[in-house]
Amino acid sequence: MRKHLALCVLLIAPAAFAQAPGTNTAANENAALEQKIRDLEDRIVALEGQVRILKSQPGASAAPGVTQAQPAPAAPTPSPTSTEATAQAGVQTAPQEPVRLGGAGTAAAKALNPDISMIGDFIATTGQNHVLSAPVMEMHESELGVQAIIDPYARGDFFLSFGEEGVNLEEGFITFTALPGGIVAKAGKMRSAFGKVNTLHNHVLPWIDRPVVSGNLVGGEDGIDDAGFSVTRILPAPKGLFLEGTGQLFRGDSSDVFKSSQRSDVSVVGHLRGYGDISESTNLDLGVSYARGHNDLGSAFTTSLYGIDATLRYKPLRRAIYKSFVGRGEFIWSQRQQPVGSACLPGTCPSGIAPNFQRAFGFYTSADYQFARRWFLGGRLDRSGRARDARITDDGTSIVLTYWPSEFAQVRGQYRFTRYGAPISTLSPPGKEDANELLMQIQFSLGAHGAHPF
């Protein structure tokens, strides 16, 4: 047996040794071939990626004929810069291309289209309110959003609000995103940075209506929304603390809060925001605001607003889509100059009249709890004096239930009780007035609406 084995070993061994180099060569060739296939695969994937980026990036397709003018980059790892470099080179090598202002030719027109969205806001109201009555059903607002990157240094955002009575440019501004020193500047018409609620569009409010204090002291639904400039910068702060300062200069026309009678009647708004993460799930956001402008009585009369806002958020990261809590509050003081009694009509008051100060205070506090992926329950407490007669105070309480069929639609119900300190209309009998109402809202979103700031 052993002899047979030894014979076999003697016969096989030389053959095996003779084959070894051949096997190694074949294996090496296979490995090289595999590597080659993999490299080719990588190049195809890279080219596919480049095509996707070209399709999705506005401006990349702005220079037709670029690809003929420039050979495809040989590097297997393309980057947006290579695309930009190619585009720039293309512009240089195609001087015969006629200059067009305001966009590209027809071929690239679609790629350069901005993001367009429309948000519908339908509200139905039942119950009684003799002070501020709303129609039983209304297409309260249709907000058209048009947003795009303008160039490497700026972006543009437009929000047009179609109501039942007409169209209003809610916001339309350019944001300069590449300024030195960490400054972000805006120019155009915009919601001012006074507090929290004033900055929010209707469709991101946690309620159907706005708090009583917004209506009484900060201009209601339109709020302080004016044409002007805004400068924001992150300020130096201890580690872990976010501090941001915003300064804004406006024309001076905002709802019934500010009114500009001459060019020098500008209004100013300042906001200081402090933010800190208490834990990865909980954070606290605090702000102080100031606004000053001339009011509807004329250039000699001003209104100053002071505000404090606080927001506490809780959202456990692992269950962020199922559970959250937001508690918020805003406290606002208004100081409005106006003549004693009814010495003159708005806009006609002579500057010689000694002003009297109406000092009103108002606040709201609210809490919203998300108890399931699609369900939110919230409540709000309101109390506010009136800007023109601080002796009159309105109170309110609301309970809100919200359901999200998806990210793009929302159904909301709100029970609202309001105790008005006095009727708004002078024709109504004096005294307190109670209003009990049930509101229902359906909001729906079409297209790509960019996210709003946190």
Added chain:
Amino acid sequence: MMKRLTFFGLLATLLLPSLAFAKKLIVVTSTTDLAALTQEVGGDRINVEAIARGYQDPHFVEAKPSFLLKLRNADLLVSVGLDLEIGWLPPLITQSGNGRIQRGANGYLDASQFAEILEIPQGTVTRAEGDVHPLGNPHYWLDPDNGRRLAKGIAGKLGELDPGDSSYFQQRVADFDKRLSEAEKRWDAQMLPYHGRKVVTYHRSWPNFAKHFGLDVVGYVEPRPGIPPTPSHTLDLINLMKRENVKVMLIEPYFDLKTPNSVASQTGAKVLVMTPSVGGEKGVEDYFKLFDYDLNLLKQAFDSTK
């Protein structure tokens, strides 16, 4: 005096280059997976931080101001792209006040351009299909081949921003490629016996993973991407799983287990909480451990549900 001057001169000559090299690139990534890959190729020449956590749904991250503190000093921002971060990254970029990382600037990198993208919708796309991504499925990092491509792409960008360290990044990427190829052989061999096994997933997070490891995804707990499960769809899913004999369900750590557990109890399937991202579970600290963790879980589940 001359000796002192010569000494300080020499010291300065020695120290200055090292001081020049001490400036590390600051990289911020939208997800932990991109941070892990960037760390692999950037080594000690970069500082990298991710915005979203690994156990967080990357579609729904809150755009907290504290993230602005990271972004305002960044030299490079690497994003997943394909609209994964559309709900939170654009306002952060705009508010950062950092011109280097604005979209289209040299410090903005959309990593999706380097990867093989699956499930690119053909024809008209509407929201009737749920929260569909018109440019394709953004969960592409779950294919190690894409991991390799991403690492190469990121290394190229790092070299572009820091040409002095370009060869260092290329050396790191070559080393990563080698280690990944070895690991890939091990992972492929581990999964070879289970090729063609049918699974159900909660969200469409796993197409690249399934393609690479030969899994057959036959259904989803969500009726449409981003739409929570409905009773009728759950019933259909139970029937499908019984018919197709599906015994494993892959669930991301940020989804509720109520519906998957209910389906599993009626089909005899095993619910597997797999992590789609680095940092999704304890111990999953890098790109290699991500696959080690998920594949071990899968292997155990397949073995126990033969």
